[in-house]
Amino acid sequence: MINQDLKALIHRLPSFSRTRFAPSPTGFLHLGHVTSALFVWLIAKVKDAEIVLRIEDHDQSRVRPHFTAQIIEDLNFLNLLPDHGNNLAKSSYIQSRHPERYHDALFPLQTYFCECSRKTIEGRIGSPSKATEIAYDGFCRHRGLTSGALRLFWDPEPIKFWDYRLGEFTHNPKQQCGDLLLREKNQNYTYQFSVVVDDFMENIDFIIRGADLLESTGRQLRLHEMMGNAAYPKVFHHPLVYAESGAKLSKRDLSESIQDWARKGLTSEQIVGKAAYLSGLWLREEPLSFEDLLHEYKSL
Ligand SMILES: [Zn+2]
Structure with a gap:
């Protein structure tokens, strides 16, 4: 039926x-x-x-x-x-x-290295109450590090989008997760980054x-x-x-x-x-x- x-x-x-x-x-x-x-x-x-x-x-x-x-x-x-x-x-x-695809996709993006662990971030901003996600506080933004994990300088503006079943949404990624992690310290590209590159x-x-x-x-x-x-x-x-x-x-x-x-x-x-x-x-x-x-x- x-x-x-x-x-x-x-x-x-x-x-x-x-x-x-x-x-x-x-x-x-x-x-x-x-x-x-x-x-x-x-x-x-x-x-x-x-x-x-x-x-x-x-x-x-x-x-x-x-x-x-x-x-x-x-x-x-x-x-x-x-x-x-x-x-x-x-x-x-x-x-x-095709690992080179993710490397190449970094070029148009403004990124910086970050050496913070989840623990050090939580030490500064506290643990999240219920969600597992914590918003990165931008601590390493202007430290000029030359190695570590790689993060993206987020545009601070919210983004509006339309879901074809659920309607309109407004998200503010900078508030939700802070500067997005693109690559881990161990060189693995993150899910969020690789999925977007592939799409x-x-x-x-x-x-x-x-x-x-x-x-x-x-x-x-x-x-x-x-x-x-x-x-x-x-x-x-x-x-x-x-x-x-x-x-x-x-x-x-x-x-x-x-x-x-x-x-x-x-x-x-x-x-x-x-x-x-x-x-x-x-x-x-x-x-x-x-x-x-x-x-x-x-x-x-
Ligand atoms: Zn950091």
Whole structure:
């Protein structure tokens, strides 16, 4: 049973040419990833846009190569085939395969070195009350250090953007996180920086991602602007679980991988059906192929 509200919303979206699904190979895909993938594939297919599968392995200390192969296998099992990045041996959409891209992207940006640890920052400004994020206080801005982590001089102006499901937002990255960390002391580029560089370089013009990432959208779009991408991507944050259906992702749903489900004998249709129900794209839990889901969403 199709969700007519989401169907109408998807049909109203502006046209675009390319979006991406960008998992980190730090674990196996679970149902949470599949609900996100369903939004990416469905919206792209309804809008006749391309899908890039990007492997976000910028943090080499946490990634394991066998996860990458399994991610591709799981998506293929679910019949979620990307237009780019499906061939592990040949894919250029793997962050660790083009480290020079991030180095080159630093040039238009005004940056400075910082030697503060989280502990020293908290020593100056106190610990955050509930959020894990602390706003860097700019301590090293004018110290003229020649090594350490690399931070960006933020533009202090707030940024307004439009989310195609949730409406208008105004973020002030300078207040939220302080001067953005682009590269860690150990030379690893940060998630926030590498994702923006890739979205820009890979011509991604529409981003579909979970509402849990909304807090960081303003800073990513501001970074696009500062790197010279005036036409930064449009954004759509999908619901994590669909409140009206009463469906909730349980701890068990999230702890079992797609492989675990498959090994227990669940079919691709049973897993897609479960994810479609949890995401609110389908209002009843029943086996469903991605093709059937797409057929219902694409029809006028
Ligand atoms: Zn510092």
